[in-house]
Amino acid sequence: MTPEVNGEEVFYFCLKGSTLLRKHLKDNNNVEGSETSSEVVSRVIPRGETIFECLTGLPLVKRSLSVGQDFSWQAAAHLPATAPQRQGPLYEFRTYRIRPDRTAAFLRLTNDKIHLRTAHSQLIGYWSVEYGGLNQVFHIWKYDSFSQRAAVRSALAQDPRWMSEYISQAIPMLTWQDNHVTTLLPWSRLRTPPLEGGAFELASFKMRLGGPPLWGRSLQHAMASHDAPGHAHLVAAFHSEIGHLDTVHALWWFESADKRRQVQGDAMAEVAVHVHTRDNKVMFACSFSPLK
Structure with missing residues (x-):
């Protein structure tokens, strides 16, 4: 059975994307100090896998971002329905x-x-x-x-x-x-x-x-x-x-x-x-x- 994924966690990992991954890998001695976040993502994440999947091991039914894509833009398409109302008093x-x-x-x-x-x-x-x-x-x-x-x-x-x-x-x-x-x-x-x-x-x-x-x-x-x-x-x-x-x-x-x-x-x-x-x-x- 596919584990349930919390929408807030998806947003968090997608929004912070490459920065989180870079820190995660650096802490585990798997990143060179001169590498950029994009270089790390391209080298480490398997083609088509999301950053959320890479960090947690949980699959996403909807892929929020993949290698080389803009993280925050892709994340915005899959935000949970808790955004503030833009109408109303x-x-x-x-x-x-x-x-x-x-x-x-x-x-x-x-x-x-x-x-x-x-x-x-x-x-x-x-x-x-x-x-x-x-x-x-x-x-x-x-x-x-x-x-x-x-x-x-x-x-x-x-x-x-x-x-x-x-x-x-x-x-x-x-x-x-x-x-x-x-x-x-x-x-x-x-x-x-x-x-x-x-x-x-x-x-x-x-x-x-x-x-x-x-x-x-x-x-x-x-x-x-x-x-x-x-x-x-x-x-x-x-x-x-x-x-x-x-x-x-x-x-x-x-x-x-x-x-x-x-x-x-x-x-x-x-x-x-x-x-x-x-x-x-x-x-x-x-x-x-x-x-x-």
Whole structure:
């Protein structure tokens, strides 16, 4: 019986192709230091055999690449069906750092005037960061397209009440702003927490180059195993499209910060090989946040 071949492994070996093979052979004293990767491939791999077959001994029903062919191009034709969606809503993440002496005033002002902003586009959530970033707020805005966002920003700039009653007062309170654009991972949907209140965690993972075709299925399984009653509630999982590239953001909800500590597990342990760096922050929803 032909062994089952994992699509992520196929992608990994094909994408890294000759470089992996060259290292593998060099470690086993079967390559000269001056040889190029292409020369190694041509000399060592039997005609018609794939690099994946050469390294693992497993046959592939569909040959993804053979000697002399361009590795990454051929690999792209056989990616597993876990690529991010190129259609669907965009979610803009915005983070503001506030002057320490103006944090309370900024939150009061935003509470009073946020309706001027939500008249133009949909607010998903607005949080005050408690741990992992001092004097910060984090918010998510939903758009149907980049053109819709451009229209919204143009309308805001021409909205006299928004500019005079909010922007003119809020901007002097801020010391730093950041944004990037994300989309939901194909298997994720925005979910409302089971209860209002509680603590939210935004966990961010800088992933290995290759995107969801490389690590998507493993990531889905890891997060699903962590998402259970009495453990953690996955609100949504996002993948960056602009800014902070190759980054996955998981938005979790817990009954409290102490509950998070009690049930905390490493949801990413089984995909650790695909993760370069990690970061997180624990936040509490503002009173005017739709998600709370």
